[in-house]
Amino acid sequence: MHSEASSKRRRVQRSPSPVYKLDDQDDSYEPYVPVAKRRQARLAKLVSWGGTLDREQAKREQEEREDEANEEERLRERQRKERTLLMEAQEVHSRKAAEDAKKTEEQKAQEADEEILEAIKSRRKLASDLELAKGIQYTESLKTSWRPPKYIQERSSEDHRKLREKHHIIAEGEDIPPPIEHFSDMKIPQSILDHLRSKRITSPTPIQLQGIPVAFSGRDLIGIAFTGSGKTLAFCLPLIMLAHEEEAKLPFVRGEGPVGVILCPSRELASQTYENITTWCSALARDGKYPPLNVLLCIGGISMNEQRHAMSKGLHIVVATPGRLIDMLEKRRFTFNNCKYLCMDEADRMIDLGFEDDVRNIMSFFTRQRQTLLFSATMPRKIQDFAQQSLIRPVLVNVGRAGAANLDVLQVVEYVKQEAKMVYLLECLQKTPPPVIIFSENKNEVDDIQEYLLLKGVEAVAIHGSKSQEERQYAIKSFKSGAKDVMVASGVASKGLDFNEIQHVIIFTMPKEIEDYVHQIGRTGRSGKTGIATTFVNMNTPEQTLLDLKYLLMEAGQKVPAFLASIEDPRAAQGGVLKGCAVCGGLGHGIGNCPKLEETQRRQMASHRTTDTGGY
Numbered sequence: 001m002h003s004e005a006s007s008k009r010r011r012v013q014r015s016p017s018p019v020y021k022l023d024d025q026d027d028s029y030e031p032y033v034p035v036a037k038r039r040q041a042r043l044a045k046l047v048s049w050g051g052t053l054d055r056e057q058a059k060r061e062q063e064e065r066e067d068e069a070n071e072e073e074r075l076r077e078r079q080r081k082e083r084t085l086l087m088e089a090q091e092v093h094s095r096k097a098a099e100d101a102k103k104t105e106e107q108k109a110q111e112a113d114e115e116i117l118e119a120i121k122s123r124r125k126l127a128s129d130l131e132l133a134k135g136i137q138y139t140e141s142l143k144t145s146w147r148p149p150k151y152i153q154e155r156s157s158e159d160h161r162k163l164r165e166k167h168h169i170i171a172e173g174e175d176i177p178p179p180i181e182h183f184s185d186m187k188i189p190q191s192i193l194d195h196l197r198s199k200r201i202t203s204p205t206p207i208q209l210q211g212i213p214v215a216f217s218g219r220d221l222i223g224i225a226f227t228g229s230g231k232t233l234a235f236c237l238p239l240i241m242l243a244h245e246e247e248a249k250l251p252f253v254r255g256e257g258p259v260g261v262i263l264c265p266s267r268e269l270a271s272q273t274y275e276n277i278t279t280w281c282s283a284l285a286r287d288g289k290y291p292p293l294n295v296l297l298c299i300g301g302i303s304m305n306e307q308r309h310a311m312s313k314g315l316h317i318v319v320a321t322p323g324r325l326i327d328m329l330e331k332r333r334f335t336f337n338n339c340k341y342l343c344m345d346e347a348d349r350m351i352d353l354g355f356e357d358d359v360r361n362i363m364s365f366f367t368r369q370r371q372t373l374l375f376s377a378t379m380p381r382k383i384q385d386f387a388q389q390s391l392i393r394p395v396l397v398n399v400g401r402a403g404a405a406n407l408d409v410l411q412v413v414e415y416v417k418q419e420a421k422m423v424y425l426l427e428c429l430q431k432t433p434p435p436v437i438i439f440s441e442n443k444n445e446v447d448d449i450q451e452y453l454l455l456k457g458v459e460a461v462a463i464h465g466s467k468s469q470e471e472r473q474y475a476i477k478s479f480k481s482g483a484k485d486v487m488v489a490s491g492v493a494s495k496g497l498d499f500n501e502i503q504h505v506i507i508f509t510m511p512k513e514i515e516d517y518v519h520q521i522g523r524t525g526r527s528g529k530t531g532i533a534t535t536f537v538n539m540n541t542p543e544q545t546l547l548d549l550k551y552l553l554m555e556a557g558q559k560v561p562a563f564l565a566s567i568e569d570p571r572a573a574q575g576g577v578l579k580g581c582a583v584c585g586g587l588g589h590g591i592g593n594c595p596k597l598e599e600t601q602r603r604q605m606a607s608h609r610t611t612d613t614g615g616y
């Protein structure tokens, strides 16, 4: 623009005469022609055109005729092609219809399931947006110095297979570290072994037996095992050992760390895991050979002032709920510059509760490759697909069917009319001595039950999402200490909580999702002890839920009451497949009718609408 304007300016200044060629480079120059001359020239041009007009006209008409002929030919060709395509399509269609007719209901249902699963799989990877944006992809597992004892390394893969089979462990993945049957062979410090023994933890549970060697080896892990099977130790111990190794190499000073983080979907679960870790860390430090490790509890509802002591030193381990963790990271109260270990407890719950974006956000604070572990009692296939895409050479350790009930729980299902439930509850409480947990899906019902029990002189506390943090902590503390006999709880508030020796779980209102039922009955029958679960069902319980329950009881070899046994599976009547749902693991319905699928979508939509983070 600027140079054009300046060249025009030059022309104006330097044009004393119209015929004077200013500059050889000035191509835009046009000599001046007076108006009269220009008019004459235009007239002459028009006259000469008139002479050739007729010839031109004839030529144009000829060309038009040729064009039309060509167009008609093209049209005929297209119609010919379309007819063959149509015929082909019709043939394909009728061939497909014939094939479909030949297909069994089972194949059709499988195809439909695969379509839904494919749609779920197309979700984004469980990796940070930053990593995705930068195209960062880790391909190596984390290197650790841990090795299995030589004599175990020398065992054949057939020996390992037999040991896994003996403990009903399914392990999938490349180059899987060996299962180890004794804690003493896992190279765990003696002080921790002594502490575990004092808690009557003498030999590893199946998830520990295979999960701990995998995690000690630095491998990414998806751990699935039933409720109360000792998953917490399986993911905490490797982090404690890693933190200890780092501290031994170079002691952490204020502002440094953490080495690893454990993410939990609820504050209660995080508090419980924090307590476990601090106990194990103190046990480790007790013999004086190991330096003390500093653990931070990072959850909403508590003042970070309470955690001042942890923040004033180098930080080794953080146990957190997603919201508060993000807050702390954004405020740079600590960084993940040295963080190598990320474990998500109740991973499926975390995703279901809409924490997926938070998890991705948290991952974006990592500046180096990490070891990632996902643990859950129920791990539907969608989470496995989701996780498999983002973990590096993960090992899947599965004990029993994901979503199966703990066989140490005696499951009793009773038909109780809605109006008779409260009175019958009192009777039910007589079945066992305390402590007893009563579950209801509804917060108001939780309050009503507690009120009723208090009126009847039963020492009961209540916990649900609308209670304040202090109320929730008080309820858990007084119930755990044995000061209160009964805890009335909503499902969400109590998932994954490990209470001592619960004798009896009463499910006052059967949850719609069978996974929640499995988690609820799993509060009893823990660490090898047996327990009872009594569940009330009635006309209000959806038939599909009852069917899921029926199959679950059958699978666990429990007594199926007559009213449940008489429920027909509609899939059987339609000649369909009686295969479990790949999304929630329910055995009484297919993926197309999964209540969890609807619920998950609803929650995801809700989480997009609001930034509310339940665990914050």
Ligand SMILES: Nc1ncnc2c1ncn2[C@@H]1O[C@H](COP(=O)(O)OP(=O)(O)OP(=O)(O)O)[C@@H](O)[C@H]1O
Pocket: 199, 200, 201, 202, 203, 204, 205, 208, 225, 226, 227, 228, 229, 230, 231, 232, 233, 376, 377, 495, 496, 497, 498, 522, 526, 527, 528
């Ligand atoms: N090897 C073991 N032997 C005996 N008891 C154990 C062992 N490991 C852990 N426990 C005990 O079993 C109980 C349940 O463990 P934990 O809470 O880790 O189970 P979980 O698998 O995480 O259950 P949930 O899925 O319900 O959260 C705890 O009280 C724990 O101390």
